[in-house]
Amino acid sequence: MKILVCMKQVPQKDAPLKLNDTGTWIREDVAYEVNEPDAYALEEALRQREKHKGEVVVITSGPARAQQVLREALAKGADRAIHLEDEKFVGLDAFNTAKALAAAIKDEPFDLIFTGLQSDDYGYAQTGVILADLLGWPHATIIMQIEKTDSGIRVKRELEAGFFQFVDMPLPAVLTIQSGINKLRYATLIGIKQAKNKPLRKVTLGEVLSAIGENLQKIERLYVPQKTKKTEVIEGPPAEVAKKLVDKLRNELQVL
Amino acid sequence: MSDTILVVVEQREGKLNRVSWETIAAGQAVAGATGWTVEAAVAGSGISSAANEIAAKKVARVYAIEAPRLEPYTPDAFASALKQFLTTKQPKLVLMPHTYQVRDFIPKLATAMGRAVISDCIGFKYESGKPHFTRQMFQGKLVADVSFSSDPPWFATFQNGAFRGDQAEAGTAAAPVETVRVEIADGVVRNKPKEVFKEVKQAVDLTQAEIIVSVGRGIKEQKNIEMAKQLADVLGGELAASRPICDSGWLPMDRQVGSSGQTVAPKLYFALGISGAIQHIVGMKGSRAIIAVNKDSEAPIFEIADYAVVGNLFDIVPPLIEEVKKTKAGG
Numbered sequence: 001m002k003i004l005v006c007m008k009q010v011p012q013k014d015a016p017l018k019l020n021d022t023g024t025w026i027r028e029d030v031a032y033e034v035n036e037p038d039a040y041a042l043e044e045a046l047r048q049r050e051k052h053k054g055e056v057v058v059i060t061s062g063p064a065r066a067q068q069v070l071r072e073a074l075a076k077g078a079d080r081a082i083h084l085e086d087e088k089f090v091g092l093d094a095f096n097t098a099k100a101l102a103a104a105i106k107d108e109p110f111d112l113i114f115t116g117l118q119s120d121d122y123g124y125a126q127t128g129v130i131l132a133d134l135l136g137w138p139h140a141t142i143i144m145q146i147e148k149t150d151s152g153i154r155v156k157r158e159l160e161a162g163f164f165q166f167v168d169m170p171l172p173a174v175l176t177i178q179s180g181i182n183k184l185r186y187a188t189l190i191g192i193k194q195a196k197n198k199p200l201r202k203v204t205l206g207e208v209l210s211a212i213g214e215n216l217q218k219i220e221r222l223y224v225p226q227k228t229k230k231t232e233v234i235e236g237p238p239a240e241v242a243k244k245l246v247d248k249l250r251n252e253l254q255v256l
Numbered sequence: 257m258s259d260t261i262l263v264v265v266e267q268r269e270g271k272l273n274r275v276s277w278e279t280i281a282a283g284q285a286v287a288g289a290t291g292w293t294v295e296a297a298v299a300g301s302g303i304s305s306a307a308n309e310i311a312a313k314k315v316a317r318v319y320a321i322e323a324p325r326l327e328p329y330t331p332d333a334f335a336s337a338l339k340q341f342l343t344t345k346q347p348k349l350v351l352m353p354h355t356y357q358v359r360d361f362i363p364k365l366a367t368a369m370g371r372a373v374i375s376d377c378i379g380f381k382y383e384s385g386k387p388h389f390t391r392q393m394f395q396g397k398l399v400a401d402v403s404f405s406s407d408p409p410w411f412a413t414f415q416n417g418a419f420r421g422d423q424a425e426a427g428t429a430a431a432p433v434e435t436v437r438v439e440i441a442d443g444v445v446r447n448k449p450k451e452v453f454k455e456v457k458q459a460v461d462l463t464q465a466e467i468i469v470s471v472g473r474g475i476k477e478q479k480n481i482e483m484a485k486q487l488a489d490v491l492g493g494e495l496a497a498s499r500p501i502c503d504s505g506w507l508p509m510d511r512q513v514g515s516s517g518q519t520v521a522p523k524l525y526f527a528l529g530i531s532g533a534i535q536h537i538v539g540m541k542g543s544r545a546i547i548a549v550n551k552d553s554e555a556p557i558f559e560i561a562d563y564a565v566v567g568n569l570f571d572i573v574p575p576l577i578e579e580v581k582k583t584k585a586g587g
Binding site: 011013017019026093094095098120121122123124125126127129130132133134138139140141142158159160162163164165166167168169170179180214215216217218219220221222223224225227229230231232233234235238239241242243245246248249250252253255256 | 331332335355356357359360361363364366367368371372373374375376388391392393394395396397398399400401402403404405406446447448449450451452453454455460461463466467491509510516518523524544545546547558559560561562563564565566567571572575576578579580583584
């Protein structure tokens with residue numbers, strides 16, 4: 001199986017974020033890491049290759065810093081990487097990001113494309129599904145298990161409220177992967193060494209420009225959420241706090 | 257003809273998903289700001305009772321989009337049916353709840369129509385004749401006002417709890433229900449879904465709970481969960497937890513609230529020893545009321561709490577359980 005894994009570099013979870021001068025994006029001088037669900041998508045691709053042979057290719061779009069994500073993926077065992085390198089890729093909406101990705105891989109016959117189920121920065125949860133539609137492929141989202149079958153694959157979708165569902169689907173297909181589908185591996189020392197010699201193809205903005213258009217949605221304003229709630233502090237010794245809380249439960253919240 | 261907001265509600269096996277009322281309320285709020293007309297649609301097979309239920313709300317019209325191939329759900333069938341319908345109707349704005357099912361097909365539907373979706377919104381503003389949708393970014397650390405730069409129809413989804421379902425206004429008379437039959441051609445549906453199942457026995461649907469008592473790292477040890485369970489029991493609520501508690505195996509995964517667990521909006525959310533990492537807050541900030549007990553006065557959970565108790569939960573919860581029992585006994 002030939003699998004493409006779409007990965008994204010996002011600000012670290014606990015990184016303090018500052019707004020840029022125009023208040024439309026963050027200042028880029030923060031620490032970055034791989035988007036968590038994308039790491040699980042890569043792991044799943046590596047496991048599928050171990051079972052069924054084939055190739056794992058990783059792709060990202062973003063400025064030079066984003067190459068780190070690809071280097072880590074190569075060190076963990078991906079065979080080669082594609083980097084759509086330009087800082088303008090950061091500002092693309094999900095529709096255009098998917099179009100750029102589709103343009104960059106148009107000559108490559110993949111069996112499967114994995115993405116994380118959503119990104120920790122924009123959180124659109126859309127790019128993978130859009131990519132599937134652009135390619136004319138079927139897709140399934142929030143995947144917790146993948147098995148090869150005679151006619152394609154059987155995947156396990158996570159539904160809400162503890163429900164799951166198996167879905168049979170043909171290949172090629174796009175799957176968005178849920179965190180926790182597997183246990184992540186660490187890169188080995190030898191893997192890190194080998195990664196340096198693995199192929200990394202760079203794609204410029206110019207090469208995919210004809211495929212993308214104006215963004216269909218625009219961030220007008222980015223800001224720190226305002227505290228809208230008035231918090232009442234309940235103080236006193238425990239027995240008194242308990243009495244006060246019961247009074248709130250009964251008279252203000254009317255749940256008792 | 258006035259501009260239309262089409263609310264596409266969600267049903268499973270003919271039964272409306274409760275979150276649908278929130279999206280109706282959202283549509284009504286947008287209509288209030290813009291003067292546009294709200295209509296509703298439900299797609300599936302054998303959905304007339306769901307359509308009639310929606311028609312009791314203050315909407316101009318309800319469309320029951322019917323095709324045998326819409327059951328069971330597949331993204332191919334839903335995108336195909338709704339594209340046909342929307343291409344004919346041309347609403348200005350299409351609203352849906354941000355459920356797992358909608359996430360599965362709405363990007364495909366919008367892409368097939370050359371449009372974008374502003375997903376997982378928490379609010380709406382109408383500024384100088386332009387709709388702005390508020391959505392969280394960077395896991396809720398920041399929020400953005402986002403506008404459409406394409407032609408309509410515009411697509412937006414609302415986060416569970418962004419609007420209150422009980423505020424969906426009822427109509428003075430039942431809205432007319434129109435059945436729209438769509439054709440889904442052979443070969444359109446490529447996925448073959450199997451039966452929906454639950455992995456964990458007694459799996460709990462926290463989204464339906466009115467009262468939730470939730471524990472975080474502050475509970476310290478697995479044996480202390482029992483105390484929180486007692487509080488949940490006397491309050492008639494469900495027990496839930498933040499991710500670290502479920503990752504440790506102290507409670508099953510289906511009791512997890514947060515971005516990787518369930519998103520809840522109960523009447524009361526009782527947070528015990530939960531610091532309020534954003535991954536947790538996105539899953540419960542829509543709660544009607546939040547009581548937080550934490551010994552760290554700087555804990556971010558207090559930012560969104562209605563009632564804050566700064567103190568040791570092991571001191572506070574036992575007398576609280578007794579006090580609730582007394583009150584319920586008529587004391």
